[in-house]
Amino acid sequence: xxxxxxxxxxxxxxxxxxxxxxxxxxxxxxxxxxxxxxxxxxxxxxxxxxxxxxxxxxxxxxxxxxxxxxxxxxxxxxxxxxxxxxxxxxxxxxxxxxxxxxxxxxxxx
Amino acid sequence: xxxxxxxxxxxxxxxxxxxxxxxxxxxxxxxxxxxxxxxxxxxxxxxxxxxxxxxxxxxxxxxxxxxxxxxxxxxxxxxxxxxxxxxxxxxxxxxxxxxxxxxxxxxxxxxxxxx
Numbered sequence: 001x002x003x004x005x006x007x008x009x010x011x012x013x014x015x016x017x018x019x020x021x022x023x024x025x026x027x028x029x030x031x032x033x034x035x036x037x038x039x040x041x042x043x044x045x046x047x048x049x050x051x052x053x054x055x056x057x058x059x060x061x062x063x064x065x066x067x068x069x070x071x072x073x074x075x076x077x078x079x080x081x082x083x084x085x086x087x088x089x090x091x092x093x094x095x096x097x098x099x100x101x102x103x104x105x106x107x108x109x
Numbered sequence: 110x111x112x113x114x115x116x117x118x119x120x121x122x123x124x125x126x127x128x129x130x131x132x133x134x135x136x137x138x139x140x141x142x143x144x145x146x147x148x149x150x151x152x153x154x155x156x157x158x159x160x161x162x163x164x165x166x167x168x169x170x171x172x173x174x175x176x177x178x179x180x181x182x183x184x185x186x187x188x189x190x191x192x193x194x195x196x197x198x199x200x201x202x203x204x205x206x207x208x209x210x211x212x213x214x215x216x217x218x219x220x221x222x223x224x
Contacts, residue, residue, distance in 0.1 A: 033213065043153065043202075043215050087153070099153055 002026050004100035006088050011106045012078055020073045020086050020103045028093020034062050034073045035087040037102065043087055046073065075105075083107045112136060113205045115216035122193055122223055129189045130219045132203030138183035139205035144176075147200045147218075159186045193223040 003025045012018040024032060031050035035043035049055055049064035049071060061074040073086055088100040112135040122128050132142055140161045145153040157165045157178050165178035177189040186205075190197055202218040 035215075045213060045215065048212060099155065 002090075002092060002098045004088055004090055004098055006086075006100040006103045008101065009104045009106065011108060012075075014078055014080060014107055014109050016078050017074065017076050018078060018105065020075075020088075020105065022071045022073070022088030022100060024069050024071070024088070024090040024098070024100075026090040026092040026098050029066065030091040030093065032062075032064055032071045033087075033089045033091065034060075034071075035089065037085045037087060039085075046086075078107050080107050080109070113139075113203065113214045113216040115201075115203055115219050117219060118217060119220040120222070122221070124194055124223055125192055127189055127191045128193055128221060129187055130201055130203075130221075132186045132188070132205070132216050134184045134205040134207075134214070137205070137207045139186075139207060140183060141206040142180060142186040143204045143206070143213075144178060144186070144188050145202040145204070147202060153202065156188075190221065193221070195223045197221065198223045 006022045031048055033048050034046040036046050037043040046060055047062035049062050052064055052066055054061055054063045059076045064071045085102040085104050087102045090098045092098055114133045114135055116131045120128055142159045144156045146156050147153050155168050156171045157167045159165045159178050159180040161180045161183050167173045175191055180186040198221055200218050200220050204213050204215040206213050
């Protein structure tokens with residue numbers, strides 16, 4: 001079956017770095033997305049990886065290893081506004097999104 | 110970046126009535142759009158994949174006769190909730206798939222309350 005696993009909740013300190021991991025099993029693979037979602041709002045696209053390696057976008061970076069079925073989202077210089085849920089989603093061979101349950105990130109001062 | 114809009118942003122309707130939600134890609138053509146439902150404190154649940162000019166593909170457990178999807182143009186998909194019940198109250202979110210470069214953009218969502 002298809003499955004996306006990510007931690008349910010993580011806590012980090014303002015100014016620090018946090019890494020949110022995601023492992024996936026999909027029927028075929030057409031890439032992996034990371035989204036940020038604040039409570040009561042629609043998810044916001046953060047990144048898309050389809051090739052192995054690290055992609056950096058400002059304070060956020062995303063990494064993919066296709067051979068390991070593994071990705072992570074790295075957030076640097078954490079700010080209070082980064083408190084949100086972070087969703088990992090794999091795109092299968094039919095271009096269907098397989099969603100993880102999301103990781104709730106709590107930032108403490 | 111690309112923008113996807115939804116209309117209405119929120120709607121209250123009576124039980125038994127039908128509600129239509131529109132999803133538009135404003136500055137790109139989207140051959141594929143997705144419809145999601147999100148209940149409080151839960152992850153997005155994919156309801157269906159909508160491809161322009163063809164029938165939508167529904168996820169298991171989603172009633173296709175209740176949730177009618179029409180993707181009549183490359184910039185518009187509609188979701189009609191027919192004979193709405195209070196349990197249909199939810200946050201409905203659409204997204205549009207842009208190719209070249211490959212990115213997915215989400216609409217702001219529509220909050221449906223059925224009384």
